[in-house]
Amino acid sequence: VHLVESGGGLVQPGGSLRLSCATSEFIFSDYDMHWVRQATGKGLEWVSTIGTAGDTYCPGSVRGRFTISRDDVENSLYLEMNSLRVGDTAVYYCARGFFSCLDSWGQGALVTVSS
Amino acid sequence: QSVLTQPPSVSGAPGQRVTISCTGSSSNLGAGYDVHWYQHLPGRAPKLLIYNDKKRPSGVPDRFSGSKSGTSASLAITGLQAEDEADYYCQSYDNSPSWVFGGGTKLTVL
Numbered sequence: 368v369h370l371v372e373s374g375g376g377l378v379q380p381g382g383s384l385r386l387s388c389a390t391s392e393f394i395f396s397d398y399d400m401h402w403v404r405q406a407t408g409k410g411l412e413w414v415s416t417i418g419t420a421g422d423t424y425c426p427g428s429v430r431g432r433f434t435i436s437r438d439d440v441e442n443s444l445y446l447e448m449n450s451l452r453v454g455d456t457a458v459y460y461c462a463r464g465f466f467s468c469l470d471s472w473g474q475g476a477l478v479t480v481s482s
Numbered sequence: 483q484s485v486l487t488q489p490p491s492v493s494g495a496p497g498q499r500v501t502i503s504c505t506g507s508s509s510n511l512g513a514g515y516d517v518h519w520y521q522h523l524p525g526r527a528p529k530l531l532i533y534n535d536k537k538r539p540s541g542v543p544d545r546f547s548g549s550k551s552g553t554s555a556s557l558a559i560t561g562l563q564a565e566d567e568a569d570y571y572c573q574s575y576d577n578s579p580s581w582v583f584g585g586g587t588k589l590t591v592l
Binding site: 401403410411412413416424426460462465466467468469470471472473474475 | 484515516518520522526527528529530533534539569571573574575579580581582583584585586
């Protein structure tokens, strides 16, 4: 199982960024997929989930600003982030869902929101 | 404030046994949802250590074990090794629906 995030970088407050997660070595369309983030010195925080049917879930902290999507042909997961805040600065991980756990994770992509 | 509560830190000498607790509520652990545990080394991808309360993925040593009762869960590590020094997180599902994590516990091997 391979998951590789890309698209991280420096963005100004209020700006937008799109993260991608390229996957391989498993049948992508069979699995729920997640985004989880970790701010420096903080713990893991769930950001968003997309089910195999395209159903999506996210916490109130990102609702209306972040959109998760998937492309089952390209075996890729995406996170569109708008109206970014300084508090969104973190390493963002994509992870594969297995029942209610996250059984495989990528190495992460750093998103820095700063002026 | 994390939904699941873990001690910020634990420590133990090589060869000893340590436990890390995880306390939830009636909307997650108490509702019967499974608890999972992850090991996270700085700069690395988090690694699934225990799933569905007490199952070990292939390749995880049997020194790691999990248990759950009611709204609480525990991760036990026996025969502590220097390589076990890492951050450990519990995780479960919540009625919201949401996937919830503990605040993490830093394990120091003395």
